[in-house]
Amino acid sequence: MNNLPGRLAQKILNVSDFHEAEELIAQEVNVVLKTLQNADFLEASPATQVNAVNPVTETAATPKKHAQAPAQNEGSGRQSGGPQMTALQVRPVQRMWEWIDEHVVIPQVIGSLNPGPLDTSLMPFWRGIYDAFWSKKTHFLTLACSARVGKTLFCICCVLHKKGVWPGPVLWVDPTGKTAKAFSRTELQAHIMECRPVADKAIIDKTHWTTLLMHFTGSVLRLVGGGSVADLAGYQAEMVILNETDKTKHNLKGEAATQDLALARTKQFRFTRKILENSTPTTEWGRIWSRFKAGSQEHVYLPCPHCGHKQRLTFFADEKEVPFDEEGKPLPAGTKRVEKTGRFKFDHLKREDGSYDLERVERETVYECACCQKTIDQSHQAWMLRRYELRAHNPAAPVDHRSFHIWAALSPFEGWGMIAKEFLLARGSISRMHNFTNSTLGLPFVRKDHGHQNRRHRRHDCPLAGVPAA
Numbered sequence: 001m002n003n004l005p006g007r008l009a010q011k012i013l014n015v016s017d018f019h020e021a022e023e024l025i026a027q028e029v030n031v032v033l034k035t036l037q038n039a040d041f042l043e044a045s046p047a048t049q050v051n052a053v054n055p056v057t058e059t060a061a062t063p064k065k066h067a068q069a070p071a072q073n074e075g076s077g078r079q080s081g082g083p084q085m086t087a088l089q090v091r092p093v094q095r096m097w098e099w100i101d102e103h104v105v106i107p108q109v110i111g112s113l114n115p116g117p118l119d120t121s122l123m124p125f126w127r128g129i130y131d132a133f134w135s136k137k138t139h140f141l142t143l144a145c146s147a148r149v150g151k152t153l154f155c156i157c158c159v160l161h162k163k164g165v166w167p168g169p170v171l172w173v174d175p176t177g178k179t180a181k182a183f184s185r186t187e188l189q190a191h192i193m194e195c196r197p198v199a200d201k202a203i204i205d206k207t208h209w210t211t212l213l214m215h216f217t218g219s220v221l222r223l224v225g226g227g228s229v230a231d232l233a234g235y236q237a238e239m240v241i242l243n244e245t246d247k248t249k250h251n252l253k254g255e256a257a258t259q260d261l262a263l264a265r266t267k268q269f270r271f272t273r274k275i276l277e278n279s280t281p282t283t284e285w286g287r288i289w290s291r292f293k294a295g296s297q298e299h300v301y302l303p304c305p306h307c308g309h310k311q312r313l314t315f316f317a318d319e320k321e322v323p324f325d326e327e328g329k330p331l332p333a334g335t336k337r338v339e340k341t342g343r344f345k346f347d348h349l350k351r352e353d354g355s356y357d358l359e360r361v362e363r364e365t366v367y368e369c370a371c372c373q374k375t376i377d378q379s380h381q382a383w384m385l386r387r388y389e390l391r392a393h394n395p396a397a398p399v400d401h402r403s404f405h406i407w408a409a410l411s412p413f414e415g416w417g418m419i420a421k422e423f424l425l426a427r428g429s430i431s432r433m434h435n436f437t438n439s440t441l442g443l444p445f446v447r448k449d450h451g452h453q454n455r456r457h458r459r460h461d462c463p464l465a466g467v468p469a470a
């Protein structure tokens with residue numbers, strides 16, 4: 001502990017990032033706390049309680065989902081270190097998804113599939129994405145997702161965590177003013193009211209709490225429609241959420257794109273800003289797919305329960321060059337290998353006349369492993385999800401830009417058989433295939449004159465649509 005302030009000041013001068021400086025201070029405070037725990041002269045008293053300054057540090061000691069925890073902690077503290085231990089607990093540095101699991105509740109009112117306390121362990125890859133978002137290196141995070149996999153919920157949780165843990169101004173950009181109002185009333189405000197640490201900070205009166213502008217102790221949350229970002233002169237935000245960007249229309253003559261205008265509002269927070277963008281893709285040239293391509297292009301890899309081979313799930317068997325080996329270790333710079341994926345298997349579920357038995361498709365569709373070709377039933381999905389890994393396809397991406405592709409097959413709330421049935425029903429119609437590709441596969445739609453993709457579809461008797469390699 002010799003010369004702590006001097007040593008700390010020296011360390012802080014050597015870092016350039018605000019979060020890094022905060023973490024350093026928190027580490028030093030924890031060292032001091034540990035030392036104090038061993039000091040005999042201290043009496044246990046409430047006055048000796050100290051909170052570390054790191055914004056991710058837990059201040060309310062007990063997670064609500066573990067109601068038994070305080071008694072146990074207290075007991076073990078007494079046993080190991082005497083009474084002063086209870087007053088001088090070193091607070092754990094809490095991860096973002098731990099805070100979310102503890103405090104976020106899905107409101108009953110919005111018709112969610114799964115109301116009640118949020119449990120990120122059901123789709124554990126979101127935990128990896130929360131970690132990526134929280135990393136001090138990340139300033140841009142892009143989510144290219146199919147519908148109903150929780151991308152909006154992810155963004156809501158980021159806003160709640162921001163308001164609850166490290167308050168700062170937040171700007172939420174929805175496609176239009178109308179969708180912004182509807183979203184605020186039906187979803188966002190309901191989540192805020194259910195999240196205790198955030199609701200406690202809300203200033204609810206006629207001037208400070210409106211549909212599009214909400215005040216909290218020390219910060220504001222503002223929502224705008226895509227066309228109104230230009231009106232935000234003078235407003236600065238530390239976090240910007242660009243919701244459903246492919247649905248935002250650009251019809252402002254002579255104006256920069258909505259997203260760029262929103263980005264300009266973060267200049268003041270260059271070192272701490274977080275720009276989170278999500279959408280269901282539309283076309284290859286749409287905003288979200290371009291941003292996904294520009295980022296790290298991360299995919300969820302799950303192991304086969306038979307052979308253990310980790311693979312990216314795809315609806316059709318696919319081949320793509322990737323910059324890592326079978327185990328996910330990076331290949332030497334500039335080299336790539338061809339990765340093969342498995343496929344949804346339902347082509348055996350036909351009647352004698354050759355037509356598909358849709359009821360059996362719904363019940364019996366399985367996944368065929370890319371490696372051992374054995375079939376995987378969806379009952380293995382939870383086991384596979386627990387062993388997920390995120391692998392990046394774009395080693396050339398800027399370090400501050402992480403991008404992720406998430407689609408319906410990864411959700412325990414979507415039946416694999418339903419996905420296959422949806423595909424079979426969409427065949428023969430360009431608009432339905434377009435919708436299936438965007439909303440269910442989470443991929444941009446590509447028209448038929450794309451060589452190998454066309455052949456791949458012909459196998460399923462579908463001459464109309466192609467799906468690009470993700």
Ligand SMILES: [Zn+2]
Pocket residue numbers: 304305306307308309369370371372373374
């Ligand atoms: Zn296998």
